[in-house]
Amino acid sequence: MKIKRFTNSLLTRLVLVGIAIIVSTAIARYYFLVNFLETDQNIVAAERQGTIAGYLAQDIGYHIEERRSFLERLAAQMPPALLHDQAAAREWLRERYELQPLLAQHLFVADNTGSIVVDYPAMKNRSTLSLASDPDYKHALTGTAVIGEPLLSPASETPALTILVPVKDAGGKVTGVLGGINELNAPGFLTQLQRGRLGPSGGYQLISPARRLVITANDPLLVLTPLPAMGADPMLDRALTGFRGNGVGPNASGVDEIKGFASVPGTDWFVTASLPLASALPAVSRMRHMVTRGGLIQGAVIFLIIALAYLWFFRPLRRAADLADKMTRGEIPLSPLPVVRRDEVGYLTMAFNGLLARLKLHQSELQHQAHHDVLTGLPNRMMLAERMQQALARALFEQNGIALLFLDLDGFKPINDSLGHKAGDLVLQEVARRLRQVARHSDTLARVGGDEFVLLATDLGAPLENGARALAEKCIATVSEPLVLGQKEYQLGVSIGIAVCDGRCDADSLLQAADQAMYSAKASGRGCYVIAPAGMGCSHAIVNAPAGTGKTNRPAGSAHS
Numbered sequence: 001m002k003i004k005r006f007t008n009s010l011l012t013r014l015v016l017v018g019i020a021i022i023v024s025t026a027i028a029r030y031y032f033l034v035n036f037l038e039t040d041q042n043i044v045a046a047e048r049q050g051t052i053a054g055y056l057a058q059d060i061g062y063h064i065e066e067r068r069s070f071l072e073r074l075a076a077q078m079p080p081a082l083l084h085d086q087a088a089a090r091e092w093l094r095e096r097y098e099l100q101p102l103l104a105q106h107l108f109v110a111d112n113t114g115s116i117v118v119d120y121p122a123m124k125n126r127s128t129l130s131l132a133s134d135p136d137y138k139h140a141l142t143g144t145a146v147i148g149e150p151l152l153s154p155a156s157e158t159p160a161l162t163i164l165v166p167v168k169d170a171g172g173k174v175t176g177v178l179g180g181i182n183e184l185n186a187p188g189f190l191t192q193l194q195r196g197r198l199g200p201s202g203g204y205q206l207i208s209p210a211r212r213l214v215i216t217a218n219d220p221l222l223v224l225t226p227l228p229a230m231g232a233d234p235m236l237d238r239a240l241t242g243f244r245g246n247g248v249g250p251n252a253s254g255v256d257e258i259k260g261f262a263s264v265p266g267t268d269w270f271v272t273a274s275l276p277l278a279s280a281l282p283a284v285s286r287m288r289h290m291v292t293r294g295g296l297i298q299g300a301v302i303f304l305i306i307a308l309a310y311l312w313f314f315r316p317l318r319r320a321a322d323l324a325d326k327m328t329r330g331e332i333p334l335s336p337l338p339v340v341r342r343d344e345v346g347y348l349t350m351a352f353n354g355l356l357a358r359l360k361l362h363q364s365e366l367q368h369q370a371h372h373d374v375l376t377g378l379p380n381r382m383m384l385a386e387r388m389q390q391a392l393a394r395a396l397f398e399q400n401g402i403a404l405l406f407l408d409l410d411g412f413k414p415i416n417d418s419l420g421h422k423a424g425d426l427v428l429q430e431v432a433r434r435l436r437q438v439a440r441h442s443d444t445l446a447r448v449g450g451d452e453f454v455l456l457a458t459d460l461g462a463p464l465e466n467g468a469r470a471l472a473e474k475c476i477a478t479v480s481e482p483l484v485l486g487q488k489e490y491q492l493g494v495s496i497g498i499a500v501c502d503g504r505c506d507a508d509s510l511l512q513a514a515d516q517a518m519y520s521a522k523a524s525g526r527g528c529y530v531i532a533p534a535g536m537g538c539s540h541a542i543v544n545a546p547a548g549t550g551k552t553n554r555p556a557g558s559a560h561s
């Protein structure tokens with residue numbers, strides 16, 4: 001029952017609606033804000049990756065170009081005779097190498113047959129190598145510098161990049177090739193890329209598309225490793241076919257990354273700078289936490305405020321409903337509900353109070369109708385009974401008496417029958433008016449039948465019969481006064497039965513005694529009163545003829561004797 005009341009409660013529904021609004025707006029705000037931030041931050045992070053890749057590619061291009069031009073300057077200075085003088089050539093190389101050891105970790109000279117003439121620093125087995133079938137060597141013999149593909153140096157067994165430049169005689173004819181071997185891990189060469197760090201999990205790679213190879217990377221484990229198979233890393237696949245720029249996509253492990261691609265000048269290589277999406281957008285993830293936490297706190301606060309406000313708004317309504325409920329169950333009397341505030345609840349309460357006032361008025365009208373005669377407005381038999389109870393109790397308490405006069409009109413039927421019911425009603429109303437004037441304020445005049453009235457007289461002093469007699473005479477006199485109906489005068493009479501009591505009798509027997517006495521008066525010739533005998537009601541019986549009527553007054557019990 002309580003649960004049903006709770007679920008049906010307007011308050012519960014309003015609070016639920018409030019919560020729904022809070023939650024939906026919080027979700028919408030969270031969704032739009034985070035989406036907006038994510039998109040924005042993605043663009044910024046992707047552009048940053050592109051910029052970093054571009055910077056690293058430029059740096060690598062610069063270092064390669066530096067080494068190539070160093071070798072070209074050496075080749076241009078090299079005396080042609082050295083190709084045939086190994087000792088002099090070694091000395092010449094040594095001098096140059098020591099001047100600039102960083103730009104090539106190994107130098108060698110090959111003649112135009114592919115045989116290594118000399119190398120510095122000398123390495124075991126290198127002099128036995130032949131470059132005759134090496135495509136880069138062949139290319140260099142055509143007169144242009146060649147930047148070879150990186151590989152594990154057979155001599156040093158470390159990853160290395162070989163740059164070959166042609167050696168020409170005075171006539172410009174290529175007579176040999178000067179080679180410089182650059183170890184990829186040599187200081188100052190690819191250091192920027194190898195030592196670079198981009199967050200805890202970002203990475204840089206120098207890629208050779210021709211060999212689908214990672215030339216070098218900031219992760220040493222990736223150096224000279226093959227690229228993932230086609231399809232595993234869609235963005236890398238695009239870069240291998242020439243795309244340069246930035247974007248977001250999954251890597252070979254399925255982790256979304258922000259990547260930037262940039263070409264290394266002077267080569268067909270490119271640099272990738274990649275960063276996992278999750279670590280690329282720390283602001284977004286912080287914002288996510290902040291918005292979630294803020295939303296929860298805000299929701300809780302708003303919920304509390306709404307709940308308290310609703311409780312406060314609806315408290316008068318619930319109090320009014322409880323009071324109305326108690327009134328309905330009869331636990332408290334019908335009374336106006338308190339109007340606490342002049343708001344909707346206040347107006348509703350005022351409207352209820354108005355309805356209650358109408359109800360009470362209606363109720364009192366019904367009460368009046370239940371206790372009064374509609375035609376004359378006099379109390380009816382029911383109210384007479386109540387008044388008699390009260391009067392008897394008071395008479396007993398105050399040790400005085402009451403008299404009950406039962407009046408039945410004489411000659412009413414002929415008027416009623418000849419002039420009609422409406423005229424009869426007017427006669428009854430007129431009789432009521434006249435009798436009301438005779439009765440005292442404390443007396444009760446009731447209409448108990450068609451032309452029957454009862455007058456309950458209280459506060460009578462002893463002997464009770466004297467007061468009753470005087471009252472009956474006044475009644476006979478006032479009813480007997482001529483009645484003008486239309487153009488004609490009519491005369492009515494009244495027969496009265498009187499029963500008196502000092503409080504020690506019951507209402508029904510008193511009424512019955514008066515009724516019987518009235519019949520005695522009728523039997524005695526009408527227009528007179530009879531006091532019920534002492535055995536009937538409670539007092540002695542006397543039959544009286546009103547003064548001036550000329551009728552005989554006889555005791556009821558012995559009137560006809």
Ligand SMILES: Nc1nc2c(ncn2[C@@H]2O[C@H](COP(=O)(O)OP(=O)(O)OP(=O)(O)O)[C@@H](O)[C@H]2O)c(=O)[nH]1
Nearest residue numbers: 408409410411412413414416421422424425450451
């Ligand atoms: N107009 C009218 N007539 C009523 C009403 N109630 C009863 N009557 C009539 O009142 C008459 C009463 O009859 P009776 O008591 O015999 O009339 P009566 O001529 O006084 O005769 P007695 O009482 O025997 O002296 C009847 O004709 C009823 O129809 C009423 O409310 N209005």
